[in-house]
Every structure is written in structure tokens, then in C-alpha cells.
Amino acid sequence: MSFKQPWDIEVKFLKGVGPKLAEFFAKADVHSLWDLLLFLPRTYEDRRTLHTYSEIQQLAATDSAVMGVGLIEKISRRSTGPRGRSLTEAVVRVLDPGMRGEQVMSAPAGDPSLKLPMGGTLMDPRIVFTWFYDPGGGIEKRFPPGTTVVFRGKAQIFRSIVQVSHPELQKSESELPWWEFGGFMPVYREISALSTRVIRKIMAQALGREEVRLIEETLPESLRKELGLPPLKDSLRELHFPKQWQPTGEPVIPAGPYLQRVAFEELFMMALALQLRKSEWSNSAALQRRKVPSFSTLAPGRLQGFLKKLPFELTPGQRAAIDDIMRDVSHENVEVPMHRLVQGDVGSGKTVVAFVAALLMMDENFQVAMMAPTEILADQHYQTFSKLFPERAHECLLLKGALSVKQKKEARSALSEGRARFVIGTQALLTDDTLFDNLGLIIVDEQHRFGVKQRILMKGQTSGVSPHLLVMTATPIPRSLALTIYGDLNLSVIRDKPIGRIPIETHLVRKKAHLALAKRLAKFLEEGRQIYLVYPLVEESEEMDLKDVQTAHAEWCAEFGADRVGLLHGRMKSKDKEAVMRAFKAGETRVLVSTTVIEVGVDVPNASVIVIEHAERFGLSQLHQLRGRVGRGSTKSYCVLVGPDKAGPTVEERLQIMLESDDGFRIAEKDLEIRGPGEFLGRRQSGLPGFRVAHIMRDIGLLERAREEAERILARDPELTRPEHQGLKEMMQRWWGGRMELTLSG
Ligand code: ADP
Numbered sequence: 001m002s003f004k005q006p007w008d009i010e011v012k013f014l015k016g017v018g019p020k021l022a023e024f025f026a027k028a029d030v031h032s033l034w035d036l037l038l039f040l041p042r043t044y045e046d047r048r049t050l051h052t053y054s055e056i057q058q059l060a061a062t063d064s065a066v067m068g069v070g071l072i073e074k075i076s077r078r079s080t081g082p083r084g085r086s087l088t089e090a091v092v093r094v095l096d097p098g099m100r101g102e103q104v105m106s107a108p109a110g111d112p113s114l115k116l117p118m119g120g121t122l123m124d125p126r127i128v129f130t131w132f133y134d135p136g137g138g139i140e141k142r143f144p145p146g147t148t149v150v151f152r153g154k155a156q157i158f159r160s161i162v163q164v165s166h167p168e169l170q171k172s173e174s175e176l177p178w179w180e181f182g183g184f185m186p187v188y189r190e191i192s193a194l195s196t197r198v199i200r201k202i203m204a205q206a207l208g209r210e211e212v213r214l215i216e217e218t219l220p221e222s223l224r225k226e227l228g229l230p231p232l233k234d235s236l237r238e239l240h241f242p243k244q245w246q247p248t249g250e251p252v253i254p255a256g257p258y259l260q261r262v263a264f265e266e267l268f269m270m271a272l273a274l275q276l277r278k279s280e281w282s283n284s285a286a287l288q289r290r291k292v293p294s295f296s297t298l299a300p301g302r303l304q305g306f307l308k309k310l311p312f313e314l315t316p317g318q319r320a321a322i323d324d325i326m327r328d329v330s331h332e333n334v335e336v337p338m339h340r341l342v343q344g345d346v347g348s349g350k351t352v353v354a355f356v357a358a359l360l361m362m363d364e365n366f367q368v369a370m371m372a373p374t375e376i377l378a379d380q381h382y383q384t385f386s387k388l389f390p391e392r393a394h395e396c397l398l399l400k401g402a403l404s405v406k407q408k409k410e411a412r413s414a415l416s417e418g419r420a421r422f423v424i425g426t427q428a429l430l431t432d433d434t435l436f437d438n439l440g441l442i443i444v445d446e447q448h449r450f451g452v453k454q455r456i457l458m459k460g461q462t463s464g465v466s467p468h469l470l471v472m473t474a475t476p477i478p479r480s481l482a483l484t485i486y487g488d489l490n491l492s493v494i495r496d497k498p499i500g501r502i503p504i505e506t507h508l509v510r511k512k513a514h515l516a517l518a519k520r521l522a523k524f525l526e527e528g529r530q531i532y533l534v535y536p537l538v539e540e541s542e543e544m545d546l547k548d549v550q551t552a553h554a555e556w557c558a559e560f561g562a563d564r565v566g567l568l569h570g571r572m573k574s575k576d577k578e579a580v581m582r583a584f585k586a587g588e589t590r591v592l593v594s595t596t597v598i599e600v601g602v603d604v605p606n607a608s609v610i611v612i613e614h615a616e617r618f619g620l621s622q623l624h625q626l627r628g629r630v631g632r633g634s635t636k637s638y639c640v641l642v643g644p645d646k647a648g649p650t651v652e653e654r655l656q657i658m659l660e661s662d663d664g665f666r667i668a669e670k671d672l673e674i675r676g677p678g679e680f681l682g683r684r685q686s687g688l689p690g691f692r693v694a695h696i697m698r699d700i701g702l703l704e705r706a707r708e709e710a711e712r713i714l715a716r717d718p719e720l721t722r723p724e725h726q727g728l729k730e731m732m733q734r735w736w737g738g739r740m741e742l743t744l745s746g
């Protein structure tokens with residue numbers, strides 16, 4: 001193809017963008033013209049009609065948005081407060097919307113003696129604009145008396161005068177741009193300083209470009225017709241500037257055929273990419289004729305032997321997961337290495353399942369590597385293993401951070417001499433490519449934290465054998481989604497929890513009730529309980545949040561005594577983290593002020609109270625994970641969510657779900673519904689890149705269909721080499737290729 005495609009055009013070269021704005025766009029992952037087209041509006045505004053004065057009066061009575069043409073008759077700014085506060089007011093004569101140019105000039109002149117509003121009344125057809133701040137300065141200079149403007153804003157009646165505060169203004173001498181008025185106009189999510197208005201203008205101009213007019217249809221015509229979906233190009237245009245729109249009161253764009261078309265594109269391309277990747281893996285394994293580790297004979301008593309050593313009986317769910325694993329690695333299945341995902345709610349006991357699998361492998365003389373998302377967790381797994389299987393502890397090796405040459409050498413010799421067979425660590429395991437020579441099993445804990453890239457890396461670094469892969473996650477996703485996303489993984493679900501767990505009592509308190517909370521916590525401490533106090537650490541304002549935790553730590557130290565309160569966050573040195581965690585585990589510190597570094601996996605049974613500050617800033621699944629830090633011992637546990645004093649209905653609804661449910665699966669579904677999978681699974685790290693358009697709960701039907709269609713196409717053309725599939729293949733690579741680490745050639 002000789003002409004440029006929308007993805008070949010960097011956003012900074014678009015009209016009205018430039019390097020500065022391009023930086024803002026990059027924050028929203030908009031890098032190319034194509035990305036821009038996929039940056040869909042949140043909703044639309046009805047800007048079809050300019051209102052007359054009497055319509056404006058009526059609309060103002062219900063505090064509604066108005067739009068009209070007006071002549072500025074008077075405008076002035078005066079200071080109203082000590083700190084440079086000012087009020088700018090304009091008296092505006094509303095003109096007949098049909099009026100333009102000379103007509104405006106010859107319209108009846110205003111009464112020059114009119115007083116500005118406080119107290120007075122204005123004659124028809126005049127209204128007032130007010131600005132309580134003027135950040136740029138000089139509104140009155142930009143819109144001097146005599147200027148004709150098109151205005152838009154929420155109108156209200158104040159002392160029987162129609163007022164519009166902070167109106168959107170556009171000088172109207174020149175032709176009005178079509179993207180401002182005269183139709184249904186998109187409202188975008190603002191990106192930093194990029195207002196919806198600026199984005200709208202850039203979008204309108206971008207849509208006129210040749211590359212957009214030349215966007216080719218990717219779906220085979222027959223399939224598109226069968227699905228009843230409009231062409232891709234038309235859909236993109238309609239989504240930004242629709243010809244029809246029915247306001248629903250909800251701030252979402254309608255899930256009509258245009259949105260479905262683009263969502264289908266996204267899901268279909270994902271399904272294709274995933275299936276291609278899956279066959280790529282199995283092909284490469286077959287090509288290299290790798291050996292797959294398997295048990296020819298498994299002495300029947302051996303599994304029982306491990307289980308007898310455990311201080312508890314396995315739950316039926318744990319047993320079933322172990323059975324699944326045994327089946328995957330047993331003799332009949334030697335052709336294909338295991339690819340299994342174990343899902344189980346927080347506290348359902350996934351670790352021990354992994355350990356049993358590890359022991360089985362180790363006894364066949366294979367090495368086992370277990371990756372945890374944090375050092376704290378790797379540490380804990382190492383300790384747990386040593387505690388549960390003390391006579392095997394010497395075979396287990398903990399690897400963290402960057403290893404020195406000497407440590408590497410030592411680790412390698414321990415492995416090669418068979419002194420160690422089980423390596424537990426973090427991602428650091430990935431960077432050491434020569435540690436293993438007979439790796440039989442890779443265990444990845446809390447899979448949603450790892451990218452696909454890492455999974456492939458791990459698989460790639462072993463030679464000789466194709467190791468089995470066992471992935472564990474506490475973030476359950478609906479089965480149909482799992483099948484699509486983890487098309488390459490089989491699924492075991494642990495639905496039950498160990499018996500005898502006392503349900504956690506969850507409370508929602510308000511920020512303003514802090515004093516009462518502090519008192520209650522003091523009482524909990526007296527009872528001998530240990531407490532987590534969790535503060536959010538979100539990416540955008542990490543520095544500030546970090547201060548927040550540190551300040552909080554200081555405050556709680558003052559409250560409970562510095563020697564009893566520990567502080568833990570991700571920026572600390574690994575040695576310090578370890579020390580803090582150990583002190584808390586040993587009960588030396590009683591309170592742990594922490595960021596979400598404790599979110600996954602951490603297991604301190606004596607900690608029976610968790611307080612989550614700014615609960616509104618966490619996702620539901622994250623709250624559930626955090627809550628899962630308590631309720632692990634024999635005493636009743638409490639989870640206190642500290643919410644904002646005043647919250648909007650969606651926040652309130654979300655927090656309410658936490659009070660109602662303790663079922664991680666239900667919570668995850670709710671969370672998915674509310675946030676969509678991109679956010680839900682943790683954007684970058686998830687291994688599943690976020691969707692830009694599709695919404696997993698809304699589009700679940702489309703997803704199934706996309707999977708079927710992808711299968712059907714690949715059955716006929718397994719590598720998409722046919723000429724009629726070239727457009728499809730290119731689109732797939734554009735959409736998902738880079739993000740899924742596809743290595744397809746040509
Ligand atoms: P998760 O599934 O969240 O990773 P863990 O593996 O950390 O859960 O297990 C949580 C706690 O439950 C641990 O203290 C573990 O020893 C304990 N546990 C695991 N299985 C059982 C069981 N069958 N009966 C009782 N306690 C168990």
C-alpha cells in the first residue's frame with residue numbers, strides 16, 4: 001500500500017497539535033491519527049439550535065444549558081476580595097439567532113445607562129454573563145463592548161435576571177466552525193490542559209484528512225452484513241459527530257451499531273492475535289521437538305505423603321486443582337506442556353497447591369521456578385515453604401533483586417549439584433538466563449501482575465525441555481472472557497475457602513469520623529490485635545501520595561508510639577522492606593502503615609484489622625484483595641473503609657458492594673462492569689492490554705462472536721497469508737501486535 005495509513009501519522013503533525021499538545025495526547029495513549037480516532041467522546045451535546053431570548057428565559061427556569069447569539073454591551077471587572085479575587089460581568093443583548101453581520105450592527109442599541117446587575121433589573125432582551133475568576137486575565141479585553149458572540153452555558157435566574165456563569169464564548173464575526181455549533185457535538189474526556197473544545201476542533205479537522213477517507217474495510221463484506229454492522233470508516237465518523245443522538249441522561253455514548261462496529265473490530269483483532277499466538281507457541285514447541293517433562297509413573301503414595309505433612313486438610317477445590325495439574329503433567333499428555341491458570345479468591349489457599357505441584361516436579365529431578373510480583377511475597381513464599389516442608393527447605397532457594405556474580409555462581413552450583421531445585425523470586429529471575437538447565441515447571445503467582453512478555457521470556461530462556469506453566473490469580477474473570485484472553489491457558493477454579501474461617505466484618509466510615517476511628521483502633525490494639533493502615537499510591541501523583549503515607553505514619557506514631565508503628569512502601573530499599581515486614585510478622589510492631597505493596601499475598605494471621613484510607617480511590621477487586629489481608633487467623637477480623645465525607649452515587653454504590661459481598665468472583669464481575677477490563681486488570685502490567693472501545697460486560701456477546709469468527713478464518717488461512725486477509729492482518733498487528741508481543745513475520 002503506497003499511501004499513508006492513519007497509524008503512520010503522528011499526532012503531533014496534525015493540524016492544531018504540535019509538540020506541546022502531543023505530549024498531553026501521549027498521556028491518554030494517543031500517539032497517531034489512528035489512536036486519535038479511537039479516542040471516543042464520553043457523551044454528546046445537543047448544539048443544533050441557537051435559542052431565542054424567550055427560549056433562554058424558559059430554559060433558565062430549569063437551570064438548563066442555553067446557546068445563543070449575543071452582543072456584548074457592557075463588560076467590566078472589579079475586585080471583590082482581599083486575595084485578588086474579582087468578578088467580571090457582562091451585559092449581553094440576546095440577538096435573534098438568524099441575525100448576522102450588518103443586521104447585528106443595525107439592531108436596536110442598548111440603554112447605556114443600565115446598571116450592572118446587583119439589585120437592578122434589566123430590560124429585555126438582556127442577560128448577564130459572570131466570571132468569578134479570570135485565570136487568563138482580560139476577558140473584558142478579548143470581548144469588548146460591541147463584540148458579537150455565540151455563547152453556551154448553563155443559565156440560571158438570579159434576582160429575576162438570566163445569568164450564565166462562565167459561558168463558552170466564540171466571536172461570531174467570522175463563519176462559525178461547524179464543530180462548535182449546529183449539530184450533536186462530542187464531549188471528550190479532558191486530558192490535562194487539553195479541553196474538550198480543543199480536542200473537538202482537532203478531531204473535526206483530522207476527520208477531514210485523506211487518510212481517514214481512505215480507511216479500508218477490514219471485515220469480509222459477507223461477515224459484516226451478517227453481523228448487521230456498518231462500515232468501519234462511517235462508524236468512526238459517526239461516533240465523533242453523530243447525525244442522530246438521543247440523550248439518555250447517562251454520560252455514555254449509545255451502544256448502537258457504530259460503537260458495536262468499532263468494538264467488534266477491537267475484539268475481533270484481539271481474538272485473531274491471541275489465536276495466532278497460541279498456535280505460534282505450540283508450533284515452536286513442536287518444531288524444536290522439545291521434551292516435555294512428565295511422570296511416567298507416579299508412586300500412588302507420594303502425593304499422600306506430601307499432603308500428610310500439611311497441618312490442615314485440603315479443601316475440595318484445592319484437591320481438584322491438584323488433580324487437574326496431575327492430569328496435565330501425566331504420561332498421556334507429554335506432547336503438550338501444561339498451561340494452567342488457577343483462579344481462587346483471596347485466602348482460598350493457592351500457595352499450597354503450587355507447592356505440591358513443585359514437590360512433584362522436584363521429585364522427578366526437574367527444577368521449579370516460582371515468580372512472585374513483589375519481594376515481600378517472594379520472601380513470604382520462601383518462609384512458608386520452609387515451614388510447611390522443613391525437611392525440604394534446603395532444596396529451596398530465594399532469589400531477589402540483582403544478583404552479584406558471586407551469588408549467581410553460588411546459586412548455579414546449588415542448582416546443578418542438586419542441592420537446590422526450587423527457586424523462588426521476583427522478575428529478577430527472568431534476567432538471569434543461565435540459571436536453569438532442567439526447568440520443569442514455572443509457577444507465576446498473581447498472574448495479573450505479569451505481562452505476557454514475561455511469560456514468553458521465561459519460556460524462552462529454557463533449553464532442552466518445554467517447561468510446564470502454572471499461573472495463579474486471585475482476580476477472577478468471567479469464564480467467557482478467560483477463554484478468550486487466556487485462550488492458551490486451561491482453567492481451574494477454587495471456589496471454596498478453608499473451613500472454619502470467620503467472615504470479615506466490613507464497615508464504611510467517613511473521613512470526618514477520624515477521631516472516633518483512632519479511638520477504636522486504640523482499643524483494638526489493647527485487645528492485642530495487629531492493624532494494617534493502607535494508603536493509596538496512584539501513579540499520577542505518586543510523589544504527593546508518598547508524602548501522604550509518610551505524614552500519616554508520623555501522625556500514627558504520635559498516636560500509638562513510634563516503636564509500635566511500622567512504615568512500608570515500594571520506594572524503600574529491599575533490605576528495609578524485609579526488616580519492616582519481619583518486625584510486623586513477629587508482632588514487634590503492632591501497626592503497619594503501608595501503601596498497596598501489601599495488596600497481594602501478604603499473610604500475617606495475627607493482623608485482624610485493616611483500615612483502607614481513601615477507599616474511593618481503589619478499584620473493587622483491589623479493595624477485596626486488601627481486605628483479604630485479614631481474616632486469616634482464628635479471631636474475627638474487621639475491615640474499615642474510610643470513604644469521603646460526601647461521595648457521588650457511583651462511588652457510594654461501589655463502596656456499598658464491598659459491604660454486601662465477600663465473594664471475590666461477584667466483586668470482580670461488578671468491578672469489570674464498572675471499570676472495564678483495562679483498568680480492572682491493571683492496564684500495563686495485566687498481560688491484557690486495556691480495551692479502548694470495547695466494554696467487556698456490555699460487549700460479551702460480541703466477544704464470543706469475535707472468537708468464533710477468528711477461529712473460522714484461521715481454520716481456512718492459519719497464518720493469514722491470503723491476499724484478501726492482508727488488510728485484516730495489518731489491522732491486527734496495528735491494534736494488538738506491539739502490545740501482545742506477537743512475533744509474526746511479514
Ligand atoms: P491465597 O489463595 O490468597 O494465595 P494462601 O495460599 O496465602 O491464599 O493461603 C491463605 C492461608 O490459608 C494460609 O495461611 C494457608 O496456610 C492457609 N490454608 C491454605 N489451605 C488451607 C486449608 N485447606 N485449610 C486451612 N488453612 C489453609
Ligand code: MG
Nearest residue numbers: 350351445601
Ligand atoms: Mg497468594
